[in-house]
Amino acid sequence: MDDVPDTGDEDSGSRGLRGFLRRLTSSKAELEAQELQKTSGSEGATPIKACAARRRACVAGTLRTVTLRPRGGAPALEAELYDGSDVIDLVWLGRRRIAGIEPGRLVRAEGLVSVQDGRKVMFNPRYELRGSA
Amino acid sequence: MKQAVLHAPKRVLVGRPLRTGQMGETLLPKKLALPVFCSDPLSSVAYATEEILLALSLGGLAMLTLSWWVGAGVVFLLLVVVASYRQTCHAYPGGGGAYAVSRANLGENASLIAASALLIDYVMTVAVSVAAGVANVVSAIPALGPHAVGIALSLIAIIAVMNLRGVKESGRAFAIPTYGFVASVFVMVAAGFVRAAFGHAPSAESASLTVHASHGTAGAAAVLLALRAFAQGCTALTGVEAVSNGVPNFKPPKSRNAATTLTIMGLLAVTMFGGITALASIAHVHIAEDPAQLVGAPRGYEQKTVVAQLSGAVFGHGSLPFFLIQAFTAAILVLAANTAFNGFPILASILGGDGYLPRQFARRGDRLVFSNGIVILSLLAGALIWAFDASTTRLIQLYIIGVFVSFTLSQSGMVKHWGDELRRTTDPAGRRAIHRSRAINLVGAVLTGLVLVIVLLTKFLHGAWIVVVTLPLVFLMMKAINRHYRRVAAELEPKEEGVPLPSRIHAIVLVSKLHTPTLRALAFARATRPSTLTALSVATSEEEAATLEREWSERDLPVPLKILDSPYRDITGPVLDYVGRVRTKSPRDVVCVFIPEYVVGRWWEQLLHNQSAFRLKARLLFRPGVMVTSVPWQLGSAKAALARRPEDTGFAARRRVRSGAA
Numbered sequence: 001m002d003d004v005p006d007t008g009d010e011d012s013g014s015r016g017l018r019g020f021l022r023r024l025t026s027s028k029a030e031l032e033a034q035e036l037q038k039t040s041g042s043e044g045a046t047p048i049k050a051c052a053a054r055r056r057a058c059v060a061g062t063l064r065t066v067t068l069r070p071r072g073g074a075p076a077l078e079a080e081l082y083d084g085s086d087v088i089d090l091v092w093l094g095r096r097r098i099a100g101i102e103p104g105r106l107v108r109a110e111g112l113v114s115v116q117d118g119r120k121v122m123f124n125p126r127y128e129l130r131g132s133a
Numbered sequence: 134m135k136q137a138v139l140h141a142p143k144r145v146l147v148g149r150p151l152r153t154g155q156m157g158e159t160l161l162p163k164k165l166a167l168p169v170f171c172s173d174p175l176s177s178v179a180y181a182t183e184e185i186l187l188a189l190s191l192g193g194l195a196m197l198t199l200s201w202w203v204g205a206g207v208v209f210l211l212l213v214v215v216a217s218y219r220q221t222c223h224a225y226p227g228g229g230g231a232y233a234v235s236r237a238n239l240g241e242n243a244s245l246i247a248a249s250a251l252l253i254d255y256v257m258t259v260a261v262s263v264a265a266g267v268a269n270v271v272s273a274i275p276a277l278g279p280h281a282v283g284i285a286l287s288l289i290a291i292i293a294v295m296n297l298r299g300v301k302e303s304g305r306a307f308a309i310p311t312y313g314f315v316a317s318v319f320v321m322v323a324a325g326f327v328r329a330a331f332g333h334a335p336s337a338e339s340a341s342l343t344v345h346a347s348h349g350t351a352g353a354a355a356v357l358l359a360l361r362a363f364a365q366g367c368t369a370l371t372g373v374e375a376v377s378n379g380v381p382n383f384k385p386p387k388s389r390n391a392a393t394t395l396t397i398m399g400l401l402a403v404t405m406f407g408g409i410t411a412l413a414s415i416a417h418v419h420i421a422e423d424p425a426q427l428v429g430a431p432r433g434y435e436q437k438t439v440v441a442q443l444s445g446a447v448f449g450h451g452s453l454p455f456f457l458i459q460a461f462t463a464a465i466l467v468l469a470a471n472t473a474f475n476g477f478p479i480l481a482s483i484l485g486g487d488g489y490l491p492r493q494f495a496r497r498g499d500r501l502v503f504s505n506g507i508v509i510l511s512l513l514a515g516a517l518i519w520a521f522d523a524s525t526t527r528l529i530q531l532y533i534i535g536v537f538v539s540f541t542l543s544q545s546g547m548v549k550h551w552g553d554e555l556r557r558t559t560d561p562a563g564r565r566a567i568h569r570s571r572a573i574n575l576v577g578a579v580l581t582g583l584v585l586v587i588v589l590l591t592k593f594l595h596g597a598w599i600v601v602v603t604l605p606l607v608f609l610m611m612k613a614i615n616r617h618y619r620r621v622a623a624e625l626e627p628k629e630e631g632v633p634l635p636s637r638i639h640a641i642v643l644v645s646k647l648h649t650p651t652l653r654a655l656a657f658a659r660a661t662r663p664s665t666l667t668a669l670s671v672a673t674s675e676e677e678a679a680t681l682e683r684e685w686s687e688r689d690l691p692v693p694l695k696i697l698d699s700p701y702r703d704i705t706g707p708v709l710d711y712v713g714r715v716r717t718k719s720p721r722d723v724v725c726v727f728i729p730e731y732v733v734g735r736w737w738e739q740l741l742h743n744q745s746a747f748r749l750k751a752r753l754l755f756r757p758g759v760m761v762t763s764v765p766w767q768l769g770s771a772k773a774a775l776a777r778r779p780e781d782t783g784f785a786a787r788r789r790v791r792s793g794a795a
Contacts, residue, residue, distance in 0.1 A: 029710075032700055065711070067667075068682055068694040096686075102679070103672045103698035 036061050036084030043108055043130070048086035053115040059088060059122075060108040060130070066101060081107060088113070088120040090127070106130040160384045163394050168311035170379055171398040173258055173372025173472030174211075175311060176465040178318070178406040180265060181207065182413055183420065183439040184365035184529070190421040192358045197419070199359050204410035207366040208403050210580055214373050215399030217544050217577030220570050221377045222391040224550055230378035231543035232480060238546035238553075247542040248484055249607035251374065253600060254535030255473035255480070258371055259514035261532050263288050264525045266467035269438065269459070281523045286515050288467050293511035296474045299502055307471055310464035315401055317458045318440075322408030325447045329415050335446035337416040338437070361591040367584055368529065369406055371536045372469070373398075374543070375476040382475070413439055416446045438462075470514070478506025488618040489611040530596035535604070537585035544578035547571075635723035637664035639715050642727045643708065643749070644670040644694070647684040650766035654729040655692060657764055663725060668694045669711065671704045704745045709752055712759055725760045726753055732767045734774030 040047060043060035051057045061083030069076055077092040079101055090109055092098060101107070111125030161169060185203050189196040218230075225233045231251060236244035267285045271277050277284060295306055325335050376395045383390040418439050437445070440462050441455075448454040478494070482503045485494030498504030521527050551571035558564050589597065640663035644651050658666055668690070672678035678696050685694045697707040715724050728750060731742040753761050767775070 029706075062700070063698060065695050065697050068685055068696070070691045070693055071686070071689055072691060102675065103696045104675070104700065 033084035036082065038084075039106065040083040040085075045083070045108060048081070048083050048088050048120065050085075051088065051113045051120060053113055053120075055113055056111065057113050057122075058108065058110040059083060061106070063090075063101065063103055063105045063107055066103050069096065071096075077101060079107075081109060086120070088122055090125050091121060091123050093124055100129045101127075161382050162384050163390050163397075165305065165308060166376075166379075166383055166390070166394050167397060168307040168468075168471075169382075169475055170375045170394065170472055171372065171401075172307060172311050172465055173262065173375065173469040174369065174398060174402050175315060175405070176262060176469035177369045177371060178402060178409055179314075179440050179462050179466060180438070181366050181369040181406055182410045184368060185362045185410070186413065186418065186420055186439060188362035188365045189358060190419065192355060196355065196358060197414075199362070200410060200414055203359060203362045203366055204407065206363050207369055208407055210367065210584065211370055211373075211399060211403055211406075213573070213577045213580055214370055214540060215395055216573050217547065218373055218377045219392045219395055220547055220551075220574055221543060222380055222395060223388045224547065225377070226380050226388045226391075230374045230476075230480070231539035231546075232483060234543045234546035234550065238549040239542065243542055243546070245489065245608050245611050246604070247539040248480060248489070249604050249611060250535035250538035250542075251378075251480055252477065252484075252535075252607060253603055254371065254533070254539070255477035256510060256513045256517060257528070257532045257535065257600075258473040259289065259292075259470040259510060260517040260521070261525065261528045262466050262469035262473075263292075263514070264518060264521075264523045264528050266463050266469075267523055268525050269463040269466060282519060285518045285523045289470065289511050289515050289518070292467070292470050292474060293507055296471070296478075296507050297498065297502060297504055307468050310461055310468055313457075314461040314465040315405065317454070317461050318405050318409065320454070321444055321447050321458060322405070322412055325412045325415065325443065326408075328447065335412075335416045335443070337413075337418040337442040337446045338450075339417075339419040339442060357591070360587050364533075364584070364588040364591045365529075367537070367588065368533055369402065370540075371533055372472040372476075374536070374539060375472045377543075378476045378479050382479075409440070409443065412443050412447075416443060418442050473514075474507060474510060477510040478503035481506035481509070484611065487615075489615045491614065492618075527596060530592050531600050534585070534588055534592070534597055534600045537581055537588055538604070540581035541578060541585050544574050544581055547574040548578055633721060636721040638723050638725050639664060640666045640725045640727065641712065641715070642666070642668045642692070643729065643746075644668045644681070645745075647681060647688065650729040650731065650764070653766065654727045654764035655690065658725075658727045658762075659692070661725075666692055668692050669697065669708065670694065671697045671699050671707050673699055673702050673704065705749050705752055708749060709756070712753065712756065720758075723758055723760060724756075725762060727762045727764055729764045729766060732765045732771040734768065734770030734772070738768070738770060 037047065040060040045058045045060035048059050048061070051059065059081060061081045063079045064082040064087065065080045067078040069078070075094055075096045077095045077098055079090045081088050081090055090107075090111075092101075106129075108128040108130055109122060109125040110127075111122040114121050114123070182200075182204070185200055185207075186197065189199055189203070221230060221234055225237070227233060231247040232244050235247045263285045267281050267288065270284065271281055328335055373395070376391055376398070380387050380391045383394070420439065420442075441459060444455045444458040448458075481490055481494040483495075484490040485492050485496075493505045494503060494509075496503070496505065517528070548571055551567050551574065554567050555564060555571070558567060589601070593601070638661075640658045640661065642651070642654050642658045644655075655668065668685075670678070670681055682694070682696065695711075697711060699707045712724055712726060715722075728746050730746050731738075733739055733742060750761055750763070753759050
């Protein structure tokens with residue numbers, strides 16, 4: 001996922017005015033990523049970037065998007081968890097709504113990581129709501 | 134409504150729009166072309182003599198005897214230039230004058246130098262002639278002195294509006310002052326000569342004054358002064374190229390009519406200039422740049438213009454002919470700007486068509502004139518007048534350099550043109566004619582080149598350096614514009630393989646609240662049958678997100694609703710981020726973002742709506758592979774505005790029938 005801002009070496013190769021401007025403009029996203037990585041570390045979770053497919057993992061971060069599926073198809077609740085290093089889709093099959101699973105919520109989730117279309121997905125994870133981010 | 138309010142005054146000022154087919158009706162017969170294209174060279178006789186005398190008077194009274202020679206030099210030059218430009222009219226009937234000639238014969242750079250010189254000089258022509266006309270008005274009514282800049286600016290505005298009405302109409306309006314000026318100058322010169330022939334020659338009011346020399350007149354200094362006087366007198370030549378630029382505006386046979394007009398103009402200008410110069414010499418008109426140089430002048434003596442002094446001497450001060458001549462002189466000086474108003478837009482349109490200026494210059498307006506060129510010219514000239522405080526003496530120093538640059542280039546181009554023709558022609562009679570034409574143009578090129586050097590040398594320190602600096606800047610600007618256009622054209626050139634069909638379309642409908650515009654956008658997006666369809670909302674507050682979620686499931690909409698978290702409460706950022714992530718799935722995928730928008734009928738409503746939608750749209754347009762679709766929702770005020778707009782009533786009526794269905 002190349003949209004995840006690189007937090008480690010943001011000023012390598014971007015010196016001068018242009019680099020300064022880029023740091024100024026992208027600082028919000030980087031700030032968020034840094035904060036999230038810190039909290040996920042304190043939760044004792046694996047960074048999503050380091051999660052491998054077909055392994056159980058414990059991840060922690062905020063829910064970036066929550067998708068409300070229309071009635072008709074198979075019910076499922078989908079949410080995207082972001083921990084500052086990468087994103088992972090959390091899918092609860094058979095559920096249409098879970099109280100507390102809403103955008104911006106800090107969540108800790110545990111389950112089997114799989115990869116679909118190049119995206120990491122975790123089906124029916126065990127989750128803990130950790131309050132608002 | 135805005136349109137209607139703006140339209141009424143425009144209609145009054147500019148007149149009814151003309152159809153493209155009516156183009157032929159705006160072509161000029163010779164008698165109207167003369168005032169349109171020639172008011173500038175004709176008007177300059179009003180001050181060319183004066184400028185010569187002013188320059189000579191720096192060397193004292195003795196130098197004034199040289200005015201004959203300087204005047205003769207100017208007349209000769211004028212005849213040569215007119216003869217040379219007659220050739221151009223025949224050889225390049227497409228107009229464009231110096232630019233077209235040097236482009237065809239001397240290459241791109243030379244033609245751009247000629248064009249930038251001409252563009253600058255047209256602006257100068259407007260500024261100088263309007264300033265000179267206002268100076269005449271102010272000397273008649275001194276109370277207007279403090280408002281000179283304001284008067285000059287409003288005069289420019291009036292001329293611009295006249296020209297926006299169309300070439301033919303402006304020709305009609307300008308015919309009276311032009312012909313009036315020509316007739317009155319002839320009457321004055323004739324009357325003066327008749328009086329001189331009968332023994333009591335007219336004597337100017339300044340004849341008794343002597344001029345105190347402020348410059349040395351020994352040897353080289355005298356030559357330099359004479360040259361400077363000659364350079365000043367060359368203002369009489371400006372505007373000659375306007376005819377050859379405007380050949381397409383003539384009635385057919387275009388080239389012949391243009392050449393004839395040029396000849397008539399040259400003869401009129403030469404006789405008028407010669408007559409005035411001769412009469413000034415007979416009547417002993419003495420004027421000086423600095424009134425302190427005049428010895429024996431009564432206290433508070435106000436220098437009058439040469440034409441005023443002459444008409445006073447011939448007809449007597451305060452007589453009816455005196456006032457008539459003054460009025461016509463002031464009028465034609467202001468109208469001389471009109472020549473530039475015809476030259477500049479045509480040249481700009483040719484340059485715009487060739488991609489050296491913004492393309493808008495090549496577009497004809499409501500009245501089939503190049504409105505953009507007219508507007509830009511009046512703005513530039515107005516700025517110049519404002520910057521130089523409408524002072525003729527300061528402005529005139531910047532003048533005529535551009536003209537002579539373009540003269541020299543176009544004459545050299547013509548020499549080359551005839552050389553090429555000569556290689557193609559075998560018929561001996563034709564070759565003789567070409568040899569003659571080439572000789573005329575060669576003499577013209579050498580002479581104008583010489584004059585250019587003289588003008589540059591004598592005027593450089595007096596302000597001409599501004600032009601010398603500006604000219605390369607304009608040149609570089611045109612090169613840069615052309616480079617840009619060429620680069621864009623190369624970029625837009627369709628490739629051999631064409632454009633591939635997008636493999637998938639991911640539609641995203643932006644949702645802020647669940648209301649009718651959103652539902653309509655959703656319905657429309659579903660009807661376009663995209664590969665995937667998602668409704669996207671940004672949760673700026675938990676309550677709003679919850680409400681939207683609840684309403685969404687209550688309505689049972691068959692579209693998944695994605696709610697984005699926005700940790701920093703802005704809307705644009707998360708949406709852009711999301712769109713970027715959708716895009717990365719496959720390079721040939723296209724993301725289509727549907728944005729519901731309000732259409733409002735009043736300007737202040739615009740401030741209250743759509744702000745985030747506009748911001749988002751502006752940012753999304755920069756993303757590759759993202760299409761943005763506006764789904765407008767006409768509010769009641771917009772519908773009312775539509776009904777008020779006269780040209781859209783048909784559309785409004787048709788829509789009203791179905792508006793309930795939306």
